[in-house]
Amino acid sequence: MSQTRLLIASVTVVPLLLAGCEVGPKQTTQTGYRGTGIDQVVNPKLVKAQVPIPANVYATPDDSGPRASETYKNVQVLGGASTERFNHLMAQMNNWVAPQTGKDPNEVGCNYCHNPNNMASDEKYTKVVARRMIQMTQNINANYTQHVQGTGVTCWTCHRGNAVPQYKWATAAPAKSMGFAEVNTGQNHPSPSAAYASLPSDPFSAYLKDDGVNNIRVASSMPLPSSNHVVSVKEAEKTYGLMMHLSSGLGVNCTYCHNTASFRAWNMSSPQRAVAWYGLRMVAKTNAEYMTPLASVFPAVHPGGGDSPWRKGPMGDTYKINCATCHQGVNKPMNGVSMRADNPLLWPAGGLVATTAALVAPKADPNATAASCNADFDKALLGKTVEFDTGAATIRSTSAPLLDSLVQVAGRCSNFKMAVEGHTDAVGDAASNLKLSQARADAVDKYLAERGVAATQLSAQGFGSSRPLDSSGTPAGNQKNRRIEVTVAAK
Ligand code: HEC
Ligand code: HEC
Numbered sequence: 053m054s055q056t057r058l059l060i061a062s063v064t065v066v067p068l069l070l071a072g073c074e075v076g077p078k079q080t081t082q083t084g085y086r087g088t089g090i091d092q093v094v095n096p097k098l099v100k101a102q103v104p105i106p107a108n109v110y111a112t113p114d115d116s117g118p119r120a121s122e123t124y125k126n127v128q129v130l131g132g133a134s135t136e137r138f139n140h141l142m143a144q145m146n147n148w149v150a151p152q153t154g155k156d157p158n159e160v161g162c163n164y165c166h167n168p169n170n171m172a173s174d175e176k177y178t179k180v181v182a183r184r185m186i187q188m189t190q191n192i193n194a195n196y197t198q199h200v201q202g203t204g205v206t207c208w209t210c211h212r213g214n215a216v217p218q219y220k221w222a223t224a225a226p227a228k229s230m231g232f233a234e235v236n237t238g239q240n241h242p243s244p245s246a247a248y249a250s251l252p253s254d255p256f257s258a259y260l261k262d263d264g265v266n267n268i269r270v271a272s273s274m275p276l277p278s279s280n281h282v283v284s285v286k287e288a289e290k291t292y293g294l295m296m297h298l299s300s301g302l303g304v305n306c307t308y309c310h311n312t313a314s315f316r317a318w319n320m321s322s323p324q325r326a327v328a329w330y331g332l333r334m335v336a337k338t339n340a341e342y343m344t345p346l347a348s349v350f351p352a353v354h355p356g357g358g359d360s361p362w363r364k365g366p367m368g369d370t371y372k373i374n375c376a377t378c379h380q381g382v383n384k385p386m387n388g389v390s391m392r393a394d395n396p397l398l399w400p401a402g403g404l405v406a407t408t409a410a411l412v413a414p415k416a417d418p419n420a421t422a423a424s425c426n427a428d429f430d431k432a433l434l435g436k437t438v439e440f441d442t443g444a445a446t447i448r449s450t451s452a453p454l455l456d457s458l459v460q461v462a463g464r465c466s467n468f469k470m471a472v473e474g475h476t477d478a479v480g481d482a483a484s485n486l487k488l489s490q491a492r493a494d495a496v497d498k499y500l501a502e503r504g505v506a507a508t509q510l511s512a513q514g515f516g517s518s519r520p521l522d523s524s525g526t527p528a529g530n531q532k533n534r535r536i537e538v539t540v541a542a543k
């Protein structure tokens with residue numbers, strides 16, 4: 053009570069000083085370990101409302117019937133899909149990228165990409181772009197699960213009903229110097245890219261364009277300058293510009309990812325910082341592989357005349373993606389809603405090509421015991437399924453998050469020897485079951501080793517159907533028997 057009165061009193065006396073403060077309810081979410089100050093304080097009233105996700109146009113058809121490649125003439129990416137599913141995706145794309153707005157019928161709906169008299173023709177650039185965008189979306193969903201998890205993305209994630217997404221970037225025109233400064237490296241030009249801070253106004257070209265970002269290391273590991281670590285202030289300012297974008301793009305503060313005791317130290321950072329690290333690589337590579345090469349396809353001037361540049365930035369490059377393109381001010385795009393179930397064509401099966409080396413090789417925990425490690429592996433695996441393609445040892449991309457959690461346990465337990473075991477059910481030929489179980493155990497072993505678990509600590513063995521958990525022979529029993537286990541041996 054007395055506090056409230058105090059506040060009101062001060063408002064009347066010094067209203068200007070209080071203008072930057074927000075009175076009102078606050079919500080606190082802890083993102084890091086307890087006691088590290090890694091948490092978020094938000095005013096729920098200021099959380100950005102998200103545009104409602106459009107409903108599925110109609111129930112997604114199954115994958116039976118003639119293939120799209122048999123029905124149509126010029127289907128280069130989705131030819132393997134059933135015609136019905138293909139048509140469904142077209143209708144969805146229509147809604148996500150080019151919805152009917154009642155304006156010029158040549159510009160919206162199917163006609164945004166197609167000549168209605170010849171659907172197979174590639175005469176409209178928008179169709180050529182869309183074909184590449186389908187591949188880009190599939191690639192993000194299949195190969196960047198360390199970032200997008202099983203949630204993934206569709207065209208809607210970026211486009212939200214607009215032909216050109218609201219949040220994007222292109223190389224900025226060189227800023228004119230003001231005052232005495234000859235060269236200002238883009239500083240003192242308030243720009244939304246760097247959240248209007250006095251930092252370089254184009255933090256993106258340096259980090260989000262090329263084929264892979266170098267690890268950003270501007271903070272020194274030493275208290276005093278040393279010859280091992282020479283980074284200019286200019287470099288650091290660029291990094292800070294980028295970090296302002298990370299924060300504003302996700303609608304979070306620095307402490308969502310960092311512990312302010314050390315911005316550098318990974319072991320003090322939140323798990324979200326690791327997701328962000330993969331995000332930086334995903335964005336740079338996607339721009340390099342998909343967006344930049346579209347420069348020859350996007351017209352620089354409006355076909356109907358008018359102001360140029362049109363679909364390109366001031367320096368003539370295509371618009372590219374950054375964190376805000378998908379996130380649009382929230383920590384999980386669309387608050388984590390996945391559109392996967394309705395749009396299976398955008399999640400190609402079996403494409404686990406992820407080879408990004410482990411971010412931080414997990415550290416051995418000196419207090420771990422064989423028993424605690426076995427319990428941790430059980431906890432990570434029990435009731436979950438490592439999914440493989442039917443009859444093959446190709447791990448499905450949907451299982452990447454599960455396997456990544458195993459990497460963490462394996463890292464803590466790397467003072468012990470670990471055996472990855474593959475088991476099958478008793479259906480089918482025993483010899484091929486044995487072979488398959490070995491191949492699957494090997495695949496998991498390889499996955500762990502690629503992400504920094506010492507290969508010398510690991511072994512893999514297939515047991516076929518020789519060690520069933522359930523001998524009932526029922527489908528549920530068989531399901532239980534098809535499994536991956538990890539056993540830790542005492543030292
Ligand atoms: C955002 C752009 C876009 C929109 C909107 C769009 N399409 Fe397409 N359409 C494509 C692309 C790209 C392909 C080629 C896909 C491939 O190569 O795998 C295609 C191919 C087709 C084909 C195959 C033509 C052939 O013979 O090769 C048909 C049929 C088709 N679309 C129908 C539609 C219909 C109907 C709509 C409206 C409900 C629509 N499309 C909306 C981009 C679009
Ligand atoms: C990761 C974000 C992202 C995703 C996912 C995405 N797009 Fe795009 N798309 C962009 C950006 C950015 C541009 C603008 C490029 C430019 O104008 O230079 C664009 C442009 C386009 C254009 C050109 C529009 C015009 O009027 O010039 C079409 C068509 C398109 N996208 C279709 C699609 C389709 C279809 C999908 C889903 C299969 C998709 N996009 C998924 C980011 C995305």
Ligand code: HEC
Binds near residue numbers: 268291292304309
């Ligand atoms: C969404 C997570 C996230 C947010 C929010 C974030 N950062 Fe970062 N930060 C990272 C990641 C990831 C790296 C490492 C990038 C790399 O190596 O490619 C990094 C690196 C840094 C570095 C360089 C560390 C070194 O080793 O030299 C500094 C300094 C930094 N951030 C400061 C900030 C500041 C200041 C803010 C708030 C304005 C901020 N960060 C917000 C994820 C984040």
Ligand code: HEC
Binds near residue numbers: 383
């Ligand atoms: C292609 C779209 C896309 C782009 C671009 C993108 N993200 Fe994400 N990001 C996602 C999706 C989808 C998720 C949600 C995964 C889930 O449901 O757990 C996510 C999750 C995250 C998370 C974890 C959130 C949490 O609370 O667990 C962080 C942190 C993050 N992104 C940071 C970034 C940063 C930083 C960038 C830019 C360098 C970026 N993202 C660019 C799609 C994207």
